[in-house]
Amino acid sequence: MSTEYEAVIGLEIHVQLSTRTKMFCGCELSFGDEPNVHTCPVCLALPGVLPVPNEKAVQYALQIGAALGCELSPVSTFDRKNYFYPDNPKAYQITQATYPFAVNGRLGEVRIHHAHLEEDAAKTIHTGGGGRISGSDASEVDFNRGGTPLVEIVTEPDLRSGAQVREWGQLLRATIRQLGVSDVNMEEGSLRCDANISVRPVGSDELGTKTELKNMNSFRFIERGIEAEVTRQKEVIAAGGEVEQETLHFDPSTGELHSLRSKEEAHDYRYLPEPDLVPVVPSPETLEMAKSSLPELPAARARRYEEIGVSGQAALLLSFEVEWAEYFEGVLEAGTGIDPRVAANWVTGELAAELRRQDDRPLAESKVGPAALATLINMVAEKKISHGSGKSVLEEMVSSGAEPESVVAEQGLEQISDSGELERIVIQAIEDNPKPAEQVRSGNEKAIGALVGAVMKATQGRADGGEVNRLLRQHLGL
Amino acid sequence: MIEREQVLHVARLSRLRLSDEEVDTLTGELSSVLDHVDKLAEVDIEGVEPTSHVLPLENVLRTDEPRPSLEREVALSQAPDPHDGAFRVPSPQAEA
Numbered sequence: 001m002s003t004e005y006e007a008v009i010g011l012e013i014h015v016q017l018s019t020r021t022k023m024f025c026g027c028e029l030s031f032g033d034e035p036n037v038h039t040c041p042v043c044l045a046l047p048g049v050l051p052v053p054n055e056k057a058v059q060y061a062l063q064i065g066a067a068l069g070c071e072l073s074p075v076s077t078f079d080r081k082n083y084f085y086p087d088n089p090k091a092y093q094i095t096q097a098t099y100p101f102a103v104n105g106r107l108g109e110v111r112i113h114h115a116h117l118e119e120d121a122a123k124t125i126h127t128g129g130g131g132r133i134s135g136s137d138a139s140e141v142d143f144n145r146g147g148t149p150l151v152e153i154v155t156e157p158d159l160r161s162g163a164q165v166r167e168w169g170q171l172l173r174a175t176i177r178q179l180g181v182s183d184v185n186m187e188e189g190s191l192r193c194d195a196n197i198s199v200r201p202v203g204s205d206e207l208g209t210k211t212e213l214k215n216m217n218s219f220r221f222i223e224r225g226i227e228a229e230v231t232r233q234k235e236v237i238a239a240g241g242e243v244e245q246e247t248l249h250f251d252p253s254t255g256e257l258h259s260l261r262s263k264e265e266a267h268d269y270r271y272l273p274e275p276d277l278v279p280v281v282p283s284p285e286t287l288e289m290a291k292s293s294l295p296e297l298p299a300a301r302a303r304r305y306e307e308i309g310v311s312g313q314a315a316l317l318l319s320f321e322v323e324w325a326e327y328f329e330g331v332l333e334a335g336t337g338i339d340p341r342v343a344a345n346w347v348t349g350e351l352a353a354e355l356r357r358q359d360d361r362p363l364a365e366s367k368v369g370p371a372a373l374a375t376l377i378n379m380v381a382e383k384k385i386s387h388g389s390g391k392s393v394l395e396e397m398v399s400s401g402a403e404p405e406s407v408v409a410e411q412g413l414e415q416i417s418d419s420g421e422l423e424r425i426v427i428q429a430i431e432d433n434p435k436p437a438e439q440v441r442s443g444n445e446k447a448i449g450a451l452v453g454a455v456m457k458a459t460q461g462r463a464d465g466g467e468v469n470r471l472l473r474q475h476l477g478l
Numbered sequence: 479m480i481e482r483e484q485v486l487h488v489a490r491l492s493r494l495r496l497s498d499e500e501v502d503t504l505t506g507e508l509s510s511v512l513d514h515v516d517k518l519a520e521v522d523i524e525g526v527e528p529t530s531h532v533l534p535l536e537n538v539l540r541t542d543e544p545r546p547s548l549e550r551e552v553a554l555s556q557a558p559d560p561h562d563g564a565f566r567v568p569s570p571q572a573e574a
Contacts, residue, residue, distance in 0.1 A: 019542050026545030035563045039553045040545070056542035077530040084493045086567045091492075099530070126569060140564035143553075268491060278535040 004202040007230040009165055009195055010157035014150050015182045016190040017060045022147035023119040024051030031188055035142035043147035045089035050276050057149035058280055060181035061117050062290035064151050065102025067175055067297055068112045075281050076101040078274040086141050087121035094119050097271045108299060110168055111156040122146035162226035166219040174298040174320040186217045195226055199233045209243045213250060225250030228257055301325060314344040323363050330370030335378050346377050350391055354398045367401030376404040388461045389413040415462050422463055426471040429454040440476050448472060480509045
């Protein structure tokens with residue numbers, strides 16, 4: 001008897017908000033400064049201080065909630081999450097446990113359970129013992145990060161594979177980036193993702209015992225970590241064992257999973273309402289502004305592009321980065337009658353590849369503007385030059401910034417439009433290559449490739465492939 | 479009624495080292511605190527909104543304007559073992 005198991009994955013995503021100051025005090029946010037230069041009695045938890053929430057952080061949080069399609073709470077409150085650790089000088093973190101600011105949302109195929117506001121912990125560096133947490137004898141604490149505003153987004157367990165988590169995570173990141181409320185940079189820690197993972201028999205509604213995979217700094221690693229953990233859990237169950245609840249760390253360099261905390265102490269946070277803070281009650285205007293200020297978000301933009309004929313993959317690529325979307329729309333605007341599907345393929349395909357190939361140049365530094373690319377695309381569409389020539393023109397445009405017309409003229413790439421001339425070349429090619437010609441005549445149509453190649457060589461790629469094919473078939477009696 | 483085990487558990491979470499006598503005293507004291515709080519359960523709260531705060535206040539917020547932080551020397555002046563501009567503490571793992 002063999003049971004098929006499926007993975008069930010939910011995510012907890014922490015987003016650092018890009019306000020100027022911390023969540024509960026006026027210390028400036030920074031990244032990469034000397035340790036402990038942005039602290040004050042509040043974020044160091046000196047006795048007798050009181051936190052005051054940052055209004056901007058509340059606004060940003062509401063915008064995130066609105067972008068995730070959540071219901072924005074008319075009243076939200078703060079709670080204390082108690083834990084003893086040097087990254088947390090109060091011995092509790094201020095968070096929202098009971099009444100978060102946003103609930104019941106959805107992004108793409110994943111439901112959002114809720115999103116809440118909280119404060120980030122300080123950075124601890126474990127010294128001695130090689131820097132790894134276990135085996136070190138002292139820690140150094142830098143409170144610059146302590147108190148940074150965070151929005152934690154908690155999904156329902158709607159994800160089923162590491163690859164799906166990566167793709168959805170990228171959509172979430174693009175969505176929040178577009179709001180302009182966070183840098184969402186995983187390497188710098190302004191976007192962090194934990195995954196709760198369990199497995200269950202396919203078709204079952206119950207949830208198995210979950211493990212938590214902590215804090216990975218890229219979606220690729222998260223994908224690999226999840227795949228490794230799902231495989232491990234399936235093996236444990238296949239061997240008749242039981243999955244134990246624990247927190248895991250994935251080491252991308254070895255592909256191994258390590259257990260982090262002992263389970264007996266986990267999740268005993270003794271939450272209680274934060275008596276130092278009064279409820280946040282957003283005014284109807286504030287709530288309305290959070291919703292109406294939303295820019296067009298990636299999921300909606302991708303839908304709009306698909307509706308005008310852009311392929312699904314290209315639509316996603318264009319939607320994730322505003323600058324690519326704007327570039328694409330610039331091409332459509334400049335090129336009258338341009339086919340959006342063709343334009344999207346040039347932008348996400350040929351142009352993106354050429355920029356990557358030439359010094360991995362970002363789009364913002366591209367010497368090829370949308371109008372020049374539109375001209376090139378139209379030259380190909382109108383068969384003034386072949387598609388192959390179009391690519392080499394683009395190569396020159398990317399490297400020198402030249403206009404497509406002048407590159408075409410200079411390199412003599414103008415397509416042979418005189419069909420009499422092309423016909424003579426076709427007849428010559430058939431005479432020069434009697435063997436493939438005979439093969440085609442006797443039914444082996446694939447052999448026509450050799451003849452097309454001969455014509456292209458003779459014309460230096462300046463012939464339209466479709467026309468060459470048509471003339472060859474005509475002269476071979478097909 | 480609170481058990482001795484629970485007192486030890488909470489003490490451990492709070493990193494408090496308690497003597498046997500202290501555990502006995504606290505077990506009794508915490509029990510009576512809880513009993514006292516339990517009295518609240520006798521009140522009929524049917525239809526009453528949960529109270530999140532006793533003050534009639536809401537939306538006490540500040541604008542996102544930076545204020546001066548402490549000089550680092552001042553921030554570290556009360557630290558028992560500052561090192562390289564950081565607060566140095568015993569490893570949280572070592573004592574666990």
